[in-house]
Amino acid sequence: MDDLPNAYLPILVFLALGIVFSASLLLSIARSSVRIPLADEAGAKNSDVQGPDGTGHSFDVKFYLVAVLSMFFVMIIAFLFPWALALKDISMAAFWSMMSFLAMLGAGFAYAWKKGALEWQ
Numbered sequence: 001m002d003d004l005p006n007a008y009l010p011i012l013v014f015l016a017l018g019i020v021f022s023a024s025l026l027l028s029i030a031r032s033s034v035r036i037p038l039a040d041e042a043g044a045k046n047s048d049v050q051g052p053d054g055t056g057h058s059f060d061v062k063f064y065l066v067a068v069l070s071m072f073f074v075m076i077i078a079f080l081f082p083w084a085l086a087l088k089d090i091s092m093a094a095f096w097s098m099m100s101f102l103a104m105l106g107a108g109f110a111y112a113w114k115k116g117a118l119e120w121q
Contacts, residue, residue: 065117076105 083090083098112118 062120069112069118 079101080098083094087095
């Protein structure tokens with residue numbers, strides 16, 4: 001039980017370094033940024049732009065598709081990384097279940113590619 005605080009020490013060190021590094025970057029950006037006043041402060045801003053139907057912003061669906069696909073691939077990497085680290089210790093059933101998962105992923109990617117969902121026009 002005495003080893004428990006020592007086990008969390010590297011995590012706390014990395015957390016502290018991350019916070020210090022992020023704070024220093026934000027502070028340096030805030031100090032070195034050039035503040036240019038807007039020419040027309042009372043003019044329309046992006047949040048006031050009306051869409052074609054008069055209901056606020058209208059975005060192209062491609063933006064949402066890119067966001068969803070990027071989140072999807074990040075989740076795939078999150079599944080694959082621990083599996084790849086434990087590859088030598090897993091059973092054949094676990095190996096083939098991941099292969100079927102990757103086959104379904106590839107089929108979905110091929111379908112999206114065939115439908116032109118990945119092309120930006």
